[in-house]
Each structure stands twice: as structure tokens, then as C-alpha cells.
Amino acid sequence: MDSLDLYDASARERLVDEPPKRVVAPERTPFERDRARVVHAAASRRLAAKTQVVGPQSDDFVRNRLTHSLEVAQVARDLSRALGCHPDIAETAALAHDMGHPPFGHNGERVLAELSEGCGGFEGNAQTLRLLTRLEAKSLDADGRSVGLNLTRATLDACTKYPWLRTHAEEPQGVHADGSPRVIRKFGVYDDDKPVFDWLRSGIEGTRQCFEAQVMDLADDVAYSVHDIEDGVVVGRIDLTTLDRAGVWATVRDWYLPGVPDAALDAALDGMQAVESWPTTPYDGSRRSLAALKNLTSDLIGRFCASAQHATFAAAEGPFARYAADVVVPEQARHEMAVLKGIAAHYVMQADDRVELMVRQRELLAELVALLAHRGPEALERPFADDWHACADDPARLRVVIDQVASLTDASAVSLHARLLSSRA
Structure with a gap:
């Protein structure tokens, strides 16, 4: 069919x-x-x-x-x-x-x-x-x-x-x-x-995701768990040959899987390290090393998707669409993805320079929302200015400001913030 x-x-x-x-x-x-x-x-x-x-x-x-x-x-x-x-x-x-x-x-x-x-x-x-x-x-x-x-x-x-x-x-x-x-x-x-x-959601009761949304959700989980590792290795923050298991396991429990025992996480990492493409020497920036890292990325994605495919087919007869079935992700695969996320979190996301940058970003966006709410339609892009004029109350106008700010890129948020500040002076 x-x-x-x-x-x-x-x-x-x-x-x-x-x-x-x-x-x-x-x-x-x-x-x-x-x-x-x-x-x-x-x-x-x-x-x-x-x-x-x-x-x-x-x-x-x-x-x-x-x-x-x-x-x-x-x-x-x-x-x-x-x-x-x-x-x-x-x-x-x-x-x-x-x-x-x-x-x-x-x-x-x-x-x-x-x-x-x-x-x-x-x-x-x-x-x-x-x-x-x-x-x-x-x-x-x-x-x-x-x-x-x-x-x-x-x-x-x-x-x-x-x-x-x-x-x-x-x-x-x-x-x-x-x-x-x-x-x-x-x-x-x-x-x-x-x-x-x-x-x-016509005809759908409750809060169940449709099958295709579950596929998207799993693909997102697979992609960022694997690709964050690749990025971290290339920028020199992660060495997959010398991992601090105790530190990573603590991060995994704090961030992703509270209460999961060391034995389960050890088994997850051991399983991935048994993959033929798992590195045995540190990344050195060469084409050979980059190719090996790409092969690992491909192998891990294939590993997680194949695991979900087998488990999903084993759990139902189908058809596998809309609300006729659910995507099944085995516990081992969930643990392995959590370990990869934990490695990236431990070595990349907790770095002091990132934490300081994130504080500055939050301050900038808060100021930007306040400036736009004060200036109103004269500071908004035309579609959002039109929405502002159609609003009946302050909460609706606040939603328009939030829509405008959410639409911006990192760079355009910074430049708009600077422009509004300079025009206020």
C-alpha cells in the first residue's frame, strides 16, 4: 500500500x-x-x-x-x-x-x-x-x-x-x-x-501525539544527542577517549534521567563504545579524524533508528500512521541518547563562558521587550504594527510585542536593541 x-x-x-x-x-x-x-x-x-x-x-x-x-x-x-x-x-x-x-x-x-x-x-x-x-x-x-x-x-x-x-x-x-x-x-x-x-485535533480525544509527531520527536532527540557530541569534539571541548564517567553520570541524573543507576549508564556507554567507529585516539582535526567522526555520527543515528523500528514493529501490527500505532523507543536506546546528551552537557554547556553569555542575552531581550512595548507600532515591523492597531487591550498588545521579538534572529535582536537605545538617547 x-x-x-x-x-x-x-x-x-x-x-x-x-x-x-x-x-x-x-x-x-x-x-x-x-x-x-x-x-x-x-x-x-x-x-x-x-x-x-x-x-x-x-x-x-x-x-x-x-x-x-x-x-x-x-x-x-x-x-x-x-x-x-x-x-x-x-x-x-x-x-x-x-x-x-x-x-x-x-x-x-x-x-x-x-x-x-x-x-x-x-x-x-x-x-x-x-x-x-x-x-x-x-x-x-x-x-x-x-x-x-x-x-x-x-x-x-x-x-x-x-x-x-x-x-x-x-x-x-x-x-x-x-x-x-x-x-x-x-x-x-x-x-x-x-x-x-x-x-x-478534530475527533481526537486526550493529549496523545499522532504517529508522525512521534517520529519527528524521536528524530529531534536522535539528531541533537548525536550532533552536539560531534560539535563538541570538533571545537575541542570533548575527547571521547577520556571521559569522566562519574562527572558525566552526575550530569545525566541532574539534567535528564533522575535516579538512573550507574550500572545502566555504564551499560549504555559500553554498548556505544563497542560500535566499531567509536574513536580510540583523540580527534586531531585531520580529514581522517573528521571522517571517522562522521562515520560515528552515522552509525549512532542508524543504531537508534533501527532500535526504534524493531521495537515499534514488535509492539503493533499497524498501519503505522496517524493514531493507529505508537513509536516505541527501547530503554537501552533512551539511556544511550541520554549519555550522549550528558557528555555534551558536562563538557560544553556548563562552561563558564556560556553561562555568562546567557545572562547577557536574557538582559538584552528583557530590555528589548520593554522598549518595544513603550514605543508601540512605530518601532514594530509593518505586520506586527497592523496587529497592534487591531488589539482591544494591553494583554493583546503585549502578545504582539512578544510575536515581534520571537520572530527576530540573534543578530537582528542585538541590532534592534542597539537602535532603539540610541534613538531614545
Whole structure:
């Protein structure tokens, strides 16, 4: 069966109906059109200048949000094809999964969450849904209101990593992949975006992720657990041949897996060190050494995806799409990914220079929000100025300011902050 046949008319429906386009044959599927819309979105381009773990201006090798999203998309596409769901849906969800992240990654998200209490909070995944269904300019409804990219129901559902409101979110625990503490609740929709959320979740009870969202979520976990190690090795902060197990295990328990015993973490690292491509000599910057590191990256990604594929097929008969099954990740694979995250956290993310930089970033964003809220539409980009004029109260205007700041790249946030400060003087 073609994977496209697993998706009925409801899954292919768009919030605003669109007539077929005259294109050169063969005509694109609805999910191919969704993917193209995300690829060409302005928010996707901005990801190239947004922090992943290390700022994009600090080194031209390390990942930024765009390169990370591209790598997650590749893993998600391969994994979805192996599992049997539609690869365009999973890939589009992966390409879009970080679109809502503000400047300075999770560190910036923390600031905006604190400052937006008066208008319903801030969360990067909820902002992604807002971008896809409102802020990105592509389609309008009959009343002239933006409906964002007007993606299909199945694709929007796959993009919804946390399918619940803020009031239903659990208390935060641990830290993010970039080292910033989890101080905000994880949720996927703001209160004023609930109508479109109700539409995309039509007929679905509870807070279960659809299968394609689970594929995207796993691909994200796999990609950043492996690629953060690669970046850390190349910039000279990680040596995989001389790991401080006690220190790393403490970080793993503090950040990711509270209470996991040393024996389980030892078994996880031992299993990965048994992979043929695990290095036995320190990285030296040569092409041979870089090729060996790339081979390790590839082998670990394949290891985690194959483990999930076998476990998923063993747990259900399928079909593996929408709500007919769940992605299963074995405990061993979860432990191994947590160990990789712990290594990166221990040697890279706790470094004093990063901690100091993150404090300065938070101060800058807080000042930027205050300046924009004070100056109002004269300091906002035209789309956000229009939104401001349409607001009925101060909380709604605050949401517009948060939308504007969240849309900025690291560099444009810094430059706008400097420009507003200089014009105030």
C-alpha cells in the first residue's frame, strides 16, 4: 500500500479550501505542497541565524537552528519511510519544529515566558503553531484574516509536539539541550489559538501525539544527542577517549534521567563504545579524524533508528500512521541518547563562558521587550504594527510585542536593541 493511502480526506483537509492548481504533471500531493510551504517560509530562513547550542556567529562549523532542522528532517524522513508513515508529513514537521524558537534558543524562550505572563505565556512549540496558522503570510480566510501557511490537518497535527494548552501542562523538570534550565511549562497552543487547534485535533480525544509527531520527536532527540557530541569534539571541548564517567553520570541524573543507576549508564556507554567507529585516539582535526567522526555520527543515528523500528514493529501490527500505532523507543536506546546528551552537557554547556553569555542575552531581550512595548507600532515591523492597531487591550498588545521579538534572529535582536537605545538617547 502506498503510504498516501493511509490518509483520508479529513487528514488532507485545509482550514481554508484551496482549488487545484494548474501545474506541470504530475500534480503534487497535498503533503508535498505543505513541505514546500514550510521550506519557503520566512521563519525557516531566519533559523539560519538562531542559536542551536552555540551561537551561529561563534563558529562556522557548529549547528544553527536551520542546519539542525535540516538534519532532523533527514532523520525523520528516513525513519518514516522505514516505519511506513508518509515521509513528507514527518519531514515537514521536522523542518517546522523549531520555527517558533526566539533569539538565543531556550535561553530566550525563558525570558519571553517570564515577560508574557500577562498574555498567556510563551513556549517555542506553541509559537510554531501560531506561525504556521497565523503569522506567516500565505493564505487568508473569507474575512481577510491570515491563516498562515494553511497546511493540511495531518501536517499541522504532526507539527504539534505538545498537543495541549498551558493549563494542562506539567511542571517543568531538568534542563534543555542547550543547558538552560527548564523553568517554563511545555505546551503547544496558546489560548487565543485554540480554535485552530480544535480544528486540527478534530475527533481526537486526550493529549496523545499522532504517529508522525512521534517520529519527528524521536528524530529531534536522535539528531541533537548525536550532533552536539560531534560539535563538541570538533571545537575541542570533548575527547571521547577520556571521559569522566562519574562527572558525566552526575550530569545525566541532574539534567535528564533522575535516579538512573550507574550500572545502566555504564551499560549504555559500553554498548556505544563497542560500535566499531567509536574513536580510540583523540580527534586531531585531520580529514581522517573528521571522517571517522562522521562515520560515528552515522552509525549512532542508524543504531537508534533501527532500535526504534524493531521495537515499534514488535509492539503493533499497524498501519503505522496517524493514531493507529505508537513509536516505541527501547530503554537501552533512551539511556544511550541520554549519555550522549550528558557528555555534551558536562563538557560544553556548563562552561563558564556560556553561562555568562546567557545572562547577557536574557538582559538584552528583557530590555528589548520593554522598549518595544513603550514605543508601540512605530518601532514594530509593518505586520506586527497592523496587529497592534487591531488589539482591544494591553494583554493583546503585549502578545504582539512578544510575536515581534520571537520572530527576530540573534543578530537582528542585538541590532534592534542597539537602535532603539540610541534613538531614545
